[in-house]
Amino acid sequence: MQANTQMPEAHRAPGSEWLKNHPKFLEVAYVISKRLIVWSYPLMRRLNPRVAERALVRSEELVKGYVFNCQMCGQCILHSTGMTCPMTCPKNLRNCPCGGVRANVHCEVIPELPCVWVQAWERSRHMLIYADQINVVQPPVNRALQNSSAWANMVKGLDVKTPRGWELAASVECRAQSAATVLE
Amino acid sequence: MSTIAKSINSGVSAGGRLERVLRSGRFAVTAELDAPDSADPADVYKNALVLAEVCDAINATDGAGANCHMSSMGCCALLTRAGYEPILQVGCRDRNRIAIQADLLGAAAMGVKNVLCLTGDDVTAGDQPEAKRVFDLDSIQLLHVARMMRDQGVFLSGRKITTPPPLFLGAAENPFAPPYDWRPPRLAKKVAAGAQFIQTQYCFDIPLFERFMRGVRDLGLHEKVYLLVGVGPLRSAKAAEFMRTRVPGVWIPDGLVDRMAKTPKHQQAEEGKRICIEIIQQVRAIEGVHGVHVMAYRQEESVAEIIHRAGLFPRRARAALNGAPSDQALAPDRS
Numbered sequence: 001m002q003a004n005t006q007m008p009e010a011h012r013a014p015g016s017e018w019l020k021n022h023p024k025f026l027e028v029a030y031v032i033s034k035r036l037i038v039w040s041y042p043l044m045r046r047l048n049p050r051v052a053e054r055a056l057v058r059s060e061e062l063v064k065g066y067v068f069n070c071q072m073c074g075q076c077i078l079h080s081t082g083m084t085c086p087m088t089c090p091k092n093l094r095n096c097p098c099g100g101v102r103a104n105v106h107c108e109v110i111p112e113l114p115c116v117w118v119q120a121w122e123r124s125r126h127m128l129i130y131a132d133q134i135n136v137v138q139p140p141v142n143r144a145l146q147n148s149s150a151w152a153n154m155v156k157g158l159d160v161k162t163p164r165g166w167e168l169a170a171s172v173e174c175r176a177q178s179a180a181t182v183l184e
Numbered sequence: 185m186s187t188i189a190k191s192i193n194s195g196v197s198a199g200g201r202l203e204r205v206l207r208s209g210r211f212a213v214t215a216e217l218d219a220p221d222s223a224d225p226a227d228v229y230k231n232a233l234v235l236a237e238v239c240d241a242i243n244a245t246d247g248a249g250a251n252c253h254m255s256s257m258g259c260c261a262l263l264t265r266a267g268y269e270p271i272l273q274v275g276c277r278d279r280n281r282i283a284i285q286a287d288l289l290g291a292a293a294m295g296v297k298n299v300l301c302l303t304g305d306d307v308t309a310g311d312q313p314e315a316k317r318v319f320d321l322d323s324i325q326l327l328h329v330a331r332m333m334r335d336q337g338v339f340l341s342g343r344k345i346t347t348p349p350p351l352f353l354g355a356a357e358n359p360f361a362p363p364y365d366w367r368p369p370r371l372a373k374k375v376a377a378g379a380q381f382i383q384t385q386y387c388f389d390i391p392l393f394e395r396f397m398r399g400v401r402d403l404g405l406h407e408k409v410y411l412l413v414g415v416g417p418l419r420s421a422k423a424a425e426f427m428r429t430r431v432p433g434v435w436i437p438d439g440l441v442d443r444m445a446k447t448p449k450h451q452q453a454e455e456g457k458r459i460c461i462e463i464i465q466q467v468r469a470i471e472g473v474h475g476v477h478v479m480a481y482r483q484e485e486s487v488a489e490i491i492h493r494a495g496l497f498p499r500r501a502r503a504a505l506n507g508a509p510s511d512q513a514l515a516p517d518r519s
Contacts, residue, residue, distance in 0.1 A: 091277075091303060091317070095324040096370045098303045099358030099385055100432035108432045109306040121366045135369055137377050140281060140325045140340070164342025169332035 019067050023083040023123040026067075027130055030079050034154070041155045056149035064150075074145030075159035080133035082124030089116040094138040097121075139166050197334065197380065198352040200297030201269045202241040205475075206381060206410040211468065212475030213239040213496055214271065214383065214412060215487050217263075219253035228254065228262045231484050236268050238488045238497075239478070241298055243383070246273040249431065250310025257287060264295040271354065272296045275304030280320035281329065285339055288330055292349030300354040300383060301326040305432050324377045327355055331378030355379035357411075359396035360389055360435035368399030371409070381410040383477040386427075388436045388459075390466050397470050406472030413467045416479040417486055418456035421445040457490055464494040 019026060044052035057072075064070035064085075068078060071087035077094070078085060086094050090109040097117030100108030107113040124134045139162040145153055153159040162170070197203060205212045215235045220227035235242050244259035256273050263270040272291045274284060288299065303323040307315045321329065329340055330353050337348035355374045359367050371382065387393050393413070400406055418424045418436075421444040428436040440459065447455040460478075467473050476496075480487050491497065 091306060091322070092319045093303065093322045095322050096366075096373060097361070097363070098323075098433075099356060099361055100305065100309075101358075101361040101363075103362070103435060105362045109308050115362070118363045121363045135373060137324055137328060137373060140321050140329075143320070163340045165332050165336065165338040165340040166328070168338060168342060169328065169336050172336065 020083060020119070020123065023127050026083040027079055027127050030083070031129065037151045038155055041152060053149060053152055056151050057147070060149055060151060072147050072150075073141060074148040074150050074153050075142060076150035076154070077138060079130040080136060080138065082120035082122070082127065082134060084116055084120035084123055086116065086120065092141070093117065094141060139163075139170075198297035198350045200241065200352055202271070202298055202381070203352045205240045211496065212241075212410070212412060213491055214241045214243060214475065214477045215239040215484075216243045216245060216477070216479040216481075217259060217270075218482060218484070219245050219248070219256070219259050221253055223254075225262050228259055229266065232263055232266070232268055234484050235487055238491045240475075241269045241271050243271045243273055243300065243477070246275045246302070246304070247278060247310070248305070250277065250305045250307050250312070250315075252310075252312065257291065260291060260296050261294055269298070270296055271298040271300050273300045273302060274326065275302045276319050276321050276323065276326055277304035277307065277317055280318055281340060284321065284326065285329065285333065288333060288349050288351065289345070292351055297350070298352045298354060298381075299330060300356065301330060301379070302356050309432050323355060324374055327353060327374060327377040327379055352380055353378050354381040354383060356384070357382050358385040358433050359393055360385060360387070361433050364392070364395065365399070367396055368403055368405065371400060371405055372403050375405060375409045379409055381412060381474075383412045384414045385433050386414045386416055386435075386479065387463055387467060388440055390463065392435075393467065394470060397472050401472055410474040411472055412475040412477040413464075413473055414477045414479055415460050415463050415467070416481070417453070417460040417483060417490060418444055419483060420449070420452045420456070421447070424456075457486060457493075460490055461494045464490070464496070468494075 041052070041056075044055070060070065061072065064076075068083070068085040069088050070085055073087045086092070090107060090113075091098055097115055098108065101115045101118060102108065102111070105115050105118045107115050121134065124131055142158075142161070145158065150159060196207070202212060202214065215238070217228070217231050217235060220231070232242055242263060244256045244263065245253070246256040247253060260270045260272050272287075274287065276284070279287070291299065301323050303319070307313055307317045330351060332338065332340070333345060334348050334351050334353075337345045339345060357367065357371050357374070361367075374382070397406075400411070418427070418440075421441065424436055424441050424444050427434045428441070443459070444452055444455060464476050467476065478487050478490065480490070
């Protein structure tokens with residue numbers, strides 16, 4: 001099969017395998033860094049908003065790029081996907097593996113790449129806080145956030161903001177579900 | 185019973201033949217139509233005619249295997265025009281969310297009642313691997329969007345749709361690809377996103393499928409979604425080898441390939457049909473299976489024989505189906 005030039009990043013797959021295989025440690029790191037950013041981002045912004053944004057983007061590229069092979073989608077859901085970046089899946093799937101996973105658990109698109117979603121599932125089984133988050137339906141990616149800071153977007157609430165139609169359907173679903181639990 | 189079960193059973197979504205057959209508790213049969221590499225409608229009708237006789241709905245593929253064929257929309261336009269019941273396959277590989285929502289409206293306007301929401305094979309599987317892959321939505325998001333358009337009557341942006349598309353929503357599942365223990369929870373996710381029926385990948389491995397169905401029943405999904413098992417005849421030992429090495433997501437156990445290889449060449453096609461019939465009869469006995477989906481690539485003419493020999497005839501006992509008048513009005517003229 002010819003080399004896949006559309007996803008060169010997935011080929012390089014730097015990421016630290018050791019860290020990714022210790023998702024318990026990573027989810028604790030996630031909880032701590034989330035607190036830290038929520039607390040420090042307003043301060044950083046007050047000093048200089050433009051520098052704050054750029055500093056965050058650069059540090060995310062460095063830190064998350066090294067650990068997770070981060071693709072900078074700007075709306076991080078790592079804790080919902082077994083601390084494995086779903087954007088490194090060549091099909092960019094956000095919810096689950098496709099039906100093309102090979103019997104040797106490698107990728108349909110890049111035969112030498114282990115399936116990102118199989119790894120996500122196995123790692124999520126070892127997590128303590130967010131193990132069940134992998135069963136939550138993830139909304140479509142907001143492509144406008146590509147290359148922006150997921151950390152800044154998190155503080156601003158941009159990463160969880162969904163289109164109005166999606167929001168409406170999800171809230172109807174939520175109400176129906178809570179009604180059903182009451183009935184049961 | 186859960187919300188989803190209630191919403192599945194509370195009202196008719198589209199009222200197509202497939203939906204009525206499934207809701208009435210009968211064993212459903214669907215089949216895949218090979219979209220032709222031609223602009224001649226006769227090529228579609230030729231294939232559809234042999235399938236429509238024996239199945240409840242016809243799947244119109246959307247660039248299967250990432251190869252270019254007549255579009256799913258084109259096939260559905262021709263099929264609905266002649267009164268057949270198609271299942272529009274919508275993949276996420278070639279279109280972004282704007283095009284997909286537009287297509288769902290167009291399809292419903294043409295009289296398409298069933299939609300199968302897919303991720304789609306990757307461009308590298310086909311004959312034009314240089315193409316740009318889209319994958320703007322994934323199959324679960326696509327299901328959610330389709331249900332939102334139907335039930336809430338809005339586009340993703342929240343803008344109102346004056347007449348929402350009445351669609352019976354389907355999704356695909358591959359119980360034969362890893363991670364095996366995630367496949368049932370993954371199905372639950374699809375059901376939560378709006379799937380009402382499921383068509384699976386080719387089933388050649390009964391023990392693996394039974395393991396999957398146990399998981400499905402443990403989650404109570406067999407009461408929330410109609411499950412149609414994908415089956416198909418192997419044409420030859422060579423075809424079996426090709427399918428399991430080259431077609432993404434197809435799993436054929438060694439035993440079956442050996443059985444084909446040991447058969448003399450001129451009897452291999454017959455042996456392939458026999459295997460297919462055995463599999464239909466075995467999956468039919470499994471609790472939670474509501475039908476079969478026959479994929480006979482370039483052997484449409486064998487579908488009728490397989491369904492007949494598997495004991496699934498008669499297919500058209502109309503009296504058993506409520507709401508027969510609209511069915512008769514829509515059914516193609518077979519005289």
